[in-house]
Amino acid sequence: MYQLSMYILFWWLSSSPSTQMVWGSDHVMFLNPPAEPVPGYSLKVLYSCSKPAVVLVECLVSYDTGVSSTVFQRHWSCEPGPDRIRTLLLSLPDWLVYQPDWVVPDTQWVLSGMLRASVSEQGSEDSYRSGQATAVVSLQPTSPLSRPMKQHQLCPGWATQMLWLTRRTTTSQCPVEQGNYCRVKTVHLLSSMYASTGENFGITKTLNAYSNEVLEYLRLQDIYFPWCVFSIWVFLTQSCQENLCAVFHHIDYQNNYATPNLFLKRSGQLHVQMHGETGRSSAFLCPFQVPLAQWCHINMELIILNMELVSYRFRDPIHLDDTEGYFVVSGGQFMRGIEGYYGPLVYYRNRIPDVRPVRITVRHVQIHLKVDLASVGRALYSLSLRKLRQESTGSTGVVNKIMALLLQAGCLGNNRALHLSSVLYRETPDPLFVLCMSLIPCILQAWLLSLLSAQKDWRLALLRLGHLHQLGEHGIPPDSDLAYAYYSNIAKQTSSDHHNPSPQQMFVESIYLNNEEVLRFQTNENHDIFHWLKLQARNGAADAEQAVARMLFWGQQGVSPDIQTAVRHYERGAVRLGDPVSMYDYAIVLMQGQGVKKDIPRAVTFLKKAVEQGFTPAINALGWYYERFEKDYQRAVQLWEQADKQGSSDAAMNLGVMYSQGLYPGKAADKVRSTFMAYTYYLKSAQRGNIDGSIQLADVWTTGIPGRVKRRPADAVLWVKWAAERNGHLGMVLRKALDSYLKGDSLMALLYYMMAAESGFAAAQFNVAYLCEQNPVSLIGETCFHSEDTVYQCITILNKNIKRTMRKYFI
Numbered sequence: 001m002y003q004l005s006m007y008i009l010f011w012w013l014s015s016s017p018s019t020q021m022v023w024g025s026d027h028v029m030f031l032n033p034p035a036e037p038v039p040g041y042s043l044k045v046l047y048s049c050s051k052p053a054v055v056l057v058e059c060l061v062s063y064d065t066g067v068s069s070t071v072f073q074r075h076w077s078c079e080p081g082p083d084r085i086r087t088l089l090l091s092l093p094d095w096l097v098y099q100p101d102w103v104v105p106d107t108q109w110v111l112s113g114m115l116r117a118s119v120s121e122q123g124s125e126d127s128y129r130s131g132q133a134t135a136v137v138s139l140q141p142t143s144p145l146s147r148p149m150k151q152h153q154l155c156p157g158w159a160t161q162m163l164w165l166t167r168r169t170t171t172s173q174c175p176v177e178q179g180n181y182c183r184v185k186t187v188h189l190l191s192s193m194y195a196s197t198g199e200n201f202g203i204t205k206t207l208n209a210y211s212n213e214v215l216e217y218l219r220l221q222d223i224y225f226p227w228c229v230f231s232i233w234v235f236l237t238q239s240c241q242e243n244l245c246a247v248f249h250h251i252d253y254q255n256n257y258a259t260p261n262l263f264l265k266r267s268g269q270l271h272v273q274m275h276g277e278t279g280r281s282s283a284f285l286c287p288f289q290v291p292l293a294q295w296c297h298i299n300m301e302l303i304i305l306n307m308e309l310v311s312y313r314f315r316d317p318i319h320l321d322d323t324e325g326y327f328v329v330s331g332g333q334f335m336r337g338i339e340g341y342y343g344p345l346v347y348y349r350n351r352i353p354d355v356r357p358v359r360i361t362v363r364h365v366q367i368h369l370k371v372d373l374a375s376v377g378r379a380l381y382s383l384s385l386r387k388l389r390q391e392s393t394g395s396t397g398v399v400n401k402i403m404a405l406l407l408q409a410g411c412l413g414n415n416r417a418l419h420l421s422s423v424l425y426r427e428t429p430d431p432l433f434v435l436c437m438s439l440i441p442c443i444l445q446a447w448l449l450s451l452l453s454a455q456k457d458w459r460l461a462l463l464r465l466g467h468l469h470q471l472g473e474h475g476i477p478p479d480s481d482l483a484y485a486y487y488s489n490i491a492k493q494t495s496s497d498h499h500n501p502s503p504q505q506m507f508v509e510s511i512y513l514n515n516e517e518v519l520r521f522q523t524n525e526n527h528d529i530f531h532w533l534k535l536q537a538r539n540g541a542a543d544a545e546q547a548v549a550r551m552l553f554w555g556q557q558g559v560s561p562d563i564q565t566a567v568r569h570y571e572r573g574a575v576r577l578g579d580p581v582s583m584y585d586y587a588i589v590l591m592q593g594q595g596v597k598k599d600i601p602r603a604v605t606f607l608k609k610a611v612e613q614g615f616t617p618a619i620n621a622l623g624w625y626y627e628r629f630e631k632d633y634q635r636a637v638q639l640w641e642q643a644d645k646q647g648s649s650d651a652a653m654n655l656g657v658m659y660s661q662g663l664y665p666g667k668a669a670d671k672v673r674s675t676f677m678a679y680t681y682y683l684k685s686a687q688r689g690n691i692d693g694s695i696q697l698a699d700v701w702t703t704g705i706p707g708r709v710k711r712r713p714a715d716a717v718l719w720v721k722w723a724a725e726r727n728g729h730l731g732m733v734l735r736k737a738l739d740s741y742l743k744g745d746s747l748m749a750l751l752y753y754m755m756a757a758e759s760g761f762a763a764a765q766f767n768v769a770y771l772c773e774q775n776p777v778s779l780i781g782e783t784c785f786h787s788e789d790t791v792y793q794c795i796t797i798l799n800k801n802i803k804r805t806m807r808k809y810f811i
Contacts, residue, residue, distance in 0.1 A: 025050045026132035028117045033137040039097045041090040049078040053119050061113040098150040113139035190345035191479040195455035198339035201489040202330035203481050204702050207322045226320040230300040233343030236292050240264045246335040252325040253706045259320040277317040377412030380405050415458035422449035423758050459729045462490040467760030480713040487720035491695050494727040505728025506555035506735040510763040513770045522558045545573040563595035580615035619643040620651040634665045649688035656681030676708045694719040
């Protein structure tokens with residue numbers, strides 16, 4: 001474990017407020033100045049003079065309005081001679097040293113105070129400026145409710161006493177601010193450990209202005225004189241593969257880098273960049289190299305000092321407005337992040353905490369083998385599943401046996417094994433008592449295993465962590481920003497997977513095991529329903545041709561994906577039947593080269609034929625052709641506007657992209673207006689059920705558009721969750737679960753449904769509860785996960801409430 005502190009210091013030429021200056025033979029000094037205003041304090045003043053003079057002692061305070069006043073003043077004559085000490089009773093007003101009550105009035109908020117003394121010939125208020133000797137010390141006033149109550153030697157009337165007792169029943173409190181407490185701010189920017197994949201998916205955080213006028217005034221005063229610390233824990237698993245990788249950065253309203261920015265270079269050195277008052281950015285390179293596979297604590301401190309010894313001196317005053325724009329942990333829109341893990345990330349807004357050494361003992365083991373570790377991991381995972389299938393009774397012992405195999409496979413890089421072991425740790429605490437000993441360690445172990453597979457970009461693990469941080473569980477608080485980081489990753493992968501179908505993907509279907517009617521329509525390549533549809537297709541039924549092709553292409557209703565065969569059905573429907581749907585689908589696979597050789601001219605021919613029949617998706621696709629291949633933006637936008645009027649979600653998405661890139665024909669390149677117009681089209685596209693539109697909409701809502709769209713992180717999570725749950729790899733797990741159930745293998749069905757249920761998929765959660773109700777005895781334990789059915793019934797109800805929230809967005 002390494003600790004690194006970077007002291008980012010800059011000049012501010014001023015004398016320290018606690019410095020007592022002595023000039024010449026005349027001098028004055030406070031011997032025992034108080035640290036804060038206190039009642040009845042005996043103040044000792046040391047003084048001397050070379051000729052007859054007047055010693056003046058004053059106490060001044062300043063308020064949040066900028067006004068200052070004198071609250072204490074004493075003066076006396078001084079005759080030449082040796083040093084003398086005078087003791088004064090520092091009688092400060094009650095409103096400065098006591099809590100307000102029925103006698104002590106409320107007052108303005110006092111920002112600061114000082115005691116000052118002077119030796120001069122005048123003895124007037126200006127004697128401090130013209131004095132032969134001066135001294136000044138600061139007084140740090142306490143907040144009104146932190147002061148003691150005054151014990152009055154008075155007898156209040158009955159009415160006064162009743163009014164005061166009534167007031168005391170109302171407890172005065174500071175308004176809740178973003179952070180731990182009011183003046184000394186501590187903001188936890190990361191609520192839990194975060195697995196960073198090194199892509200453009202990070203955690204977006206914003207800070208609000210103080211609602212308290214005093215605190216906000218102080219914050220604004222500190223914008224050009226920051227005194228703060230960013231404390232970051234990181235664990236690198238891979239070196240940076242780019243010129244720079246983002247560790248932590250700050251983006252302003254103009255999408256420029258603000259203060260501070262911390263990047264990692266290929267060499268492992270840290271690149272630190274700040275934004276100055278003049279608008280120029282400055283940076284320096286830290287000689288320290290962040291190590292791999294070790295926790296590293298980075299303290300980035302911004303300090304004002306009145307000394308010449310600095311670690312790095314910036315030419316311009318640093319500008320840090322922490323309420324402007326947003327902070328990003330790891331990768332973001334403009335830069336990829338680091339590969340590894342983040343521990344606590346704390347922003348000390350108004351103070352510099354002590355840096356304490358931390359001792360962490362880590363064991364390092366080096367293994368030198370000449371074998372394919374990934375193949376061994378796959379073999380161990382397959383072996384564990386075979387052992388589970390062979391266990392007819394579903395006894396507790398089999399879980400203990402396969403857990404060792406799964407953990408070994410996970411250590412060798414098999415993400416399926418990591419996810420399955422995470423699920424088993426989460427769901428079966430008692431059978432694993434040897435490993436866990438109690439429920440909480442099991443849940444912690446499950447979470448850590450999910451982090452391992454999520455950092456390797458495993459889709460189901462990303463879904464699980466997104467779901468976990470959206471709802472919160474067992475001490476892990478809900479965190480919309482952290483949930484969004486995971487969900488946005490899997491949502492982007494879902495979009496990519498839809499454009500690149502593979503046999504490892506299946507269409508996601510929400511099938512509930514208690515719905516007998518839907519179960520009857522489940523089929524496969526050898527089922528009577530599928531053969532009947534193929535017969536109808538050969539006889540010229542366009543609907544049957546579409547259904548068979550769709551089942552084969554996407555893997556729907558129990559049919560395994562077979563893209564080449566699906567393309568033949570698309571071609572037959574397009575060529576023989578002239579069906580606009582088939583012509584459109586066939587044109588798309590020709591354009592993409594999916595299951596057939598790419599042929600753009602032939603694809604355009606079929607698209608135009610489908611457009612002639614008024615098929616809306618074909619109109620959108622033809623616009624995409626003109627934009628992508630012909631670069632004819634005018635024609636492309638015309639077609640997209642036509643398709644948009646007919647309700648196309650893809651067309652609305654494409655129009656939003658044209659606005660965001662400033663390519664919309666005939667529209668002035670106004671960045672703010674273009675961004676807002678793009679947002680309106682993204683919203684329309686998402687409401688029509690478009691995955692890419694929902695991702696773009698969520699991206700806007702997680703940062704907001706200054707002056708136009710407020711930040712809505714919780715709603716952003718709903719949209720990326722909706723998109724993420726359309727992922728074909730989740731569909732494959734659901735299909736394996738359903739196939740196992742239809743074959744009568746309740747144990748494997750339960751196992752696969754648990755894997756999907758832990759990802760937050762509502763239908764899978766219901767089916768786990770359903771299987772537990774139908775098989776209350778001995779699936780994997782003596783009882784079905786000890787009332788796990790009740791847990792999943794509750795979670796299913798919660799998910800239904802979330803879905804009701806989503807429905808209000810859909811048109």
